[in-house]
Amino acid sequence: MRRASGLSLCLLLAAQLFVGNAMAADEQGVFAHPLTPAQMSALLGPAAKPLAAAPGLRGRFEQRKYLPELPKPLLSTGEFLFARDIGVWWHTRTPFDSVFILTREGARSRDEGGAETRISADEQPGVAVAARIFFALFALDFEALSKDFDTYGVPTGSGKSAGWQVGLRPKLAAMAAVFRESVIDGTQNANRIELRDAHGDRTEILLPEVTILSDGLSAADRQRFAK
Numbered sequence: 001m002r003r004a005s006g007l008s009l010c011l012l013l014a015a016q017l018f019v020g021n022a023m024a025a026d027e028q029g030v031f032a033h034p035l036t037p038a039q040m041s042a043l044l045g046p047a048a049k050p051l052a053a054a055p056g057l058r059g060r061f062e063q064r065k066y067l068p069e070l071p072k073p074l075l076s077t078g079e080f081l082f083a084r085d086i087g088v089w090w091h092t093r094t095p096f097d098s099v100f101i102l103t104r105e106g107a108r109s110r111d112e113g114g115a116e117t118r119i120s121a122d123e124q125p126g127v128a129v130a131a132r133i134f135f136a137l138f139a140l141d142f143e144a145l146s147k148d149f150d151t152y153g154v155p156t157g158s159g160k161s162a163g164w165q166v167g168l169r170p171k172l173a174a175m176a177a178v179f180r181e182s183v184i185d186g187t188q189n190a191n192r193i194e195l196r197d198a199h200g201d202r203t204e205i206l207l208p209e210v211t212i213l214s215d216g217l218s219a220a221d222r223q224r225f226a227k
Helices: 006-016 037-053 125-138 219-223
Strands: 056-066 074-083 087-094 098-103 106-110 116-120 149-156 163-170 179-186 190-197 202-212
Touching: 037 149, 037 163, 074 219, 087 125, 098 125, 106 125
Parallel strands: none
Antiparallel strands: 056 074, 056 202, 074 087, 087 098, 098 106, 106 116, 149 163, 163 179, 179 190, 190 202
């Protein structure tokens, strides 16, 4: 079974936080609608405004990875914390307990047995790229994302269920080797992504509960990032 490299995991996490649950648009059709950064900003304006000022987010996640050689998807669940001035803390609780932390300085992970792996951004430039993408996604800054991706988008739904669907395709060959394209659905909050990788695998990540930390991070939250 294929395992994600440090870079691919970083890029996956960078992609997976800012997604939603509006399912009306066709996931292939979104790529027929290229958008400029200005058009993307107009499409995502209502969702981007509260995120732009938020110091952090927290929530739960459910991830399903579909592999051609397996009849059922691999399921993992857990919780995450994003701190704008620090990075992301991603805690998988099932089926195995592990923690992944991504910052501008690097990435580190700890498995269920306590073994720790570290990747420095100085040693692996891909980590810095992943962090840059992640922070742009957090702010829904598609002007920044347009430097690394071709961007696409359409509005979805109407009334209270009105939302948007966004497509991202990497411009750089190094990123394209990790994932082919992402389809992101959203409303006011983020809770779904589909990531299609270069091997034909598909990953779906749901974020059923997301809370904007408008009052900032607690001391306990910041301690999660302690080295």
